[in-house]
Amino acid sequence: MKKRLLIFILLLISVFLPSPPVSAETFTCLACHTAMKAKIRTDKGILIEVNIDEERFSKSVHGMIGCTACHKTFINNPHESPKGDVGKGIAGLVSLIAPKAAVDPVAYSACTDCHSDIYKAVSESVHGRNIMEKKQKDGAFCLDCHGSPHYIMPAKSGESMVNHWKIVTTCGECHDKQEIAKKYNLGTHIIERYQESFHGKKYALGHPDAPTCVDCHGAHGIKKWDDPASPVSWEKRVQTCGRCHPGATKKFVTAITHKPTGKDNPIPYYGEKILIVLTLGVFLFVVGHVIIEAFSEIRDHVFRKKKEDSHD
Amino acid sequence: MTDTKPNEYLRFNLTFRMQHVIMLVTFLLLAFTGWSLKYPEPAIEHAGWWIRLWGGPKTAGIIHRIAGVTMLIDFVWHVAYLAYMLLTGKMKFDTRTTIVPLPQDVIDLIHNFLYFFGLSKTKPQFGRFSYIHKFDYWAVFWGMGIIGLSGLALAFPTKAQYFFPGWSVNWIWELLSVLHSDEALLAIVFILFWHFYNEHLKWDKFPMSMTWITGKIPMETFKHEHPLEYELELKENPDLSMNRRSS
Numbered sequence: 001m002k003k004r005l006l007i008f009i010l011l012l013i014s015v016f017l018p019s020p021p022v023s024a025e026t027f028t029c030l031a032c033h034t035a036m037k038a039k040i041r042t043d044k045g046i047l048i049e050v051n052i053d054e055e056r057f058s059k060s061v062h063g064m065i066g067c068t069a070c071h072k073t074f075i076n077n078p079h080e081s082p083k084g085d086v087g088k089g090i091a092g093l094v095s096l097i098a099p100k101a102a103v104d105p106v107a108y109s110a111c112t113d114c115h116s117d118i119y120k121a122v123s124e125s126v127h128g129r130n131i132m133e134k135k136q137k138d139g140a141f142c143l144d145c146h147g148s149p150h151y152i153m154p155a156k157s158g159e160s161m162v163n164h165w166k167i168v169t170t171c172g173e174c175h176d177k178q179e180i181a182k183k184y185n186l187g188t189h190i191i192e193r194y195q196e197s198f199h200g201k202k203y204a205l206g207h208p209d210a211p212t213c214v215d216c217h218g219a220h221g222i223k224k225w226d227d228p229a230s231p232v233s234w235e236k237r238v239q240t241c242g243r244c245h246p247g248a249t250k251k252f253v254t255a256i257t258h259k260p261t262g263k264d265n266p267i268p269y270y271g272e273k274i275l276i277v278l279t280l281g282v283f284l285f286v287v288g289h290v291i292i293e294a295f296s297e298i299r300d301h302v303f304r305k306k307k308e309d310s311h312d
Numbered sequence: 313m314t315d316t317k318p319n320e321y322l323r324f325n326l327t328f329r330m331q332h333v334i335m336l337v338t339f340l341l342l343a344f345t346g347w348s349l350k351y352p353e354p355a356i357e358h359a360g361w362w363i364r365l366w367g368g369p370k371t372a373g374i375i376h377r378i379a380g381v382t383m384l385i386d387f388v389w390h391v392a393y394l395a396y397m398l399l400t401g402k403m404k405f406d407t408r409t410t411i412v413p414l415p416q417d418v419i420d421l422i423h424n425f426l427y428f429f430g431l432s433k434t435k436p437q438f439g440r441f442s443y444i445h446k447f448d449y450w451a452v453f454w455g456m457g458i459i460g461l462s463g464l465a466l467a468f469p470t471k472a473q474y475f476f477p478g479w480s481v482n483w484i485w486e487l488l489s490v491l492h493s494d495e496a497l498l499a500i501v502f503i504l505f506w507h508f509y510n511e512h513l514k515w516d517k518f519p520m521s522m523t524w525i526t527g528k529i530p531m532e533t534f535k536h537e538h539p540l541e542y543e544l545e546l547k548e549n550p551d552l553s554m555n556r557r558s559s
Contacts, residue, residue: 198466201349201352202352204352205363206360206363206368206369207370207373209370210369245470246470247470249470249473251473251476251478251481252470252473254481254482255482255484267487268486268490271487272490272494275494278498279495279497279501282501282502283498283505286501286505287505289506290505290506290509290510292425292429294513296427296429296430
């Protein structure tokens with residue numbers, strides 16, 4: 001009887017104990033890969049992190065996926081396993097994204113196994129084509145925006161790099177770099193210009209409806225603005241702006257350009273200069289008048305008090 | 313008793329007092345809710361807690377729009393009321409009682425500065441409105457025109473677009489934002505210094521004159537601060553001087 005009660009209690013406890021969220025195979029990998037304190041240098045001389053924060057990994061959207069789902073094989077395999085078949089799709093992609101993924105192109109390409117629709121959109125986007133067609137290192141691929149694949153959180157989570165409150169910083173990682181802007185003939189200081197704009201100011205204040213980069217430009221399938229498929233192209237802009245501004249017309253939607261102020265846009269630029277002179281002029285007159293009058297009041301009431309009294 | 317002689321002079325009737333209170337309340341609401349948007353850079357710490365005090369950016373935006381429209385209605389009411397008063401002859405134009413700036417105001421300003429610096433022994437003699445009052449008053453008109461109209465355009469951009477010609481679209485919105493926020497800052501600075509000093513901090517006004525609530529000023533103050541208007545009133549109503557004696 002006592003033995004049965006003990007078993008029952010142990011079973012009850014086991015229900016509430018956190019069960020290991022990973023498969024047995026992953027558990028084996030993590031036995032070492034949660035305890036590796038040093039980084040490892042690859043054959044190409046790149047220093048890589050091989051340790052996994054198990055807690056963050058198990059909480060991430062991919063926490064239930066086994067290691068070998070993505071790490072199908074290693075190019076210079078340091079282990080006996082895995083030696084899985086990478087499949088045709090990934091084998092093809094490995095060579096395409098070579099400029100981007102210097103360390104582990106197989107795992108880098110594995111996202112497409114599950115996210116094939118998103119992969120299609122990215123491969124047709126300016127970012128994907130810059131990597132796969134123009135063989136450039138620049139251009140965002142999955143991990144550039146979403147962060148380490150081991151710790152990806154849902155987009156609604158504040159920890160996600162693509163969250164509403166983080167996405168401008170994330171886009172700015174590349175688009176705030178003037179050398180990138182010059183290399184690809186993009187607008188310079190566009191993040192700054194966005195932050196100065198009404199949209200950007202509302203965003204900085206924490207307005208939940210304030211548009212960020214992706215609300216107007218799109219995300220995975222992002223195109224250059226003059227591509228008719230881009231949501232900010234002249235063909236689609238009325239519709240895109242109209243989502244928040246019903247009644248927007250062609251005339252209305254030309255307003256936003258992210259162009260730098262100054263000689264390009266002289267009226268607001270010099271307009272502001274004139275307003276500053278006007279404001280300072282009024283300010284000087286008002287403050288000067290008040291201070292001088294205050295001194296004369298002090299003089300009248302403190303130092304000329306007796307004189308005034310004698311008048312009465 | 314009806315024959316009790318008042319020792320106060322009614323300077324502002326109830327309509328003017330109500331218009332002033334609406335102006336004051338909406339001005340403060342607009343300044344407080346709009347301030348965060350002028351300096352929203354996260355580097356400036358106050359923006360965060362200040363906007364939360366007003367219910368967050370969304371609620372603050374609604375308060376700002378309602379207060380703005382209310383202020384504009386108040387302004388239209390004031391102008392319409394003045395037009396009615398002048399057209400029906402209930403209010404008459406006189407250089408000693410008008411709010412309209414006149415060359416005499418420039419002379420008064422110079423005279424006042426001479427007094428401040430001790431170069432004149434006398435203070436300028438003011439009518440119903442001194443140049444200080446006139447500056448305070450017309451600043452509101454400037455603000456209504458610039459801040460009010462640009463604010464309306466910014467609040468209803470898809471309606472406002474029809475008023476702007478095609479060649480202006482590349483700069484008009486930028487210009488409107490700059491006008492709205494820079495002139496708002498000017499208005500806040502102006503109220504803080506000009507209005508607060510002249511109506512609150514002055515030696516004999518501190519902490520404030522109650523005229524904005526009662527509409528009345530003591531006869532002694534009336535005679536002292538608005539001598540020209542006092543003389544005018546005295547001509548029309550000789551009882552005033554008796555009031556002074558009785559008080």
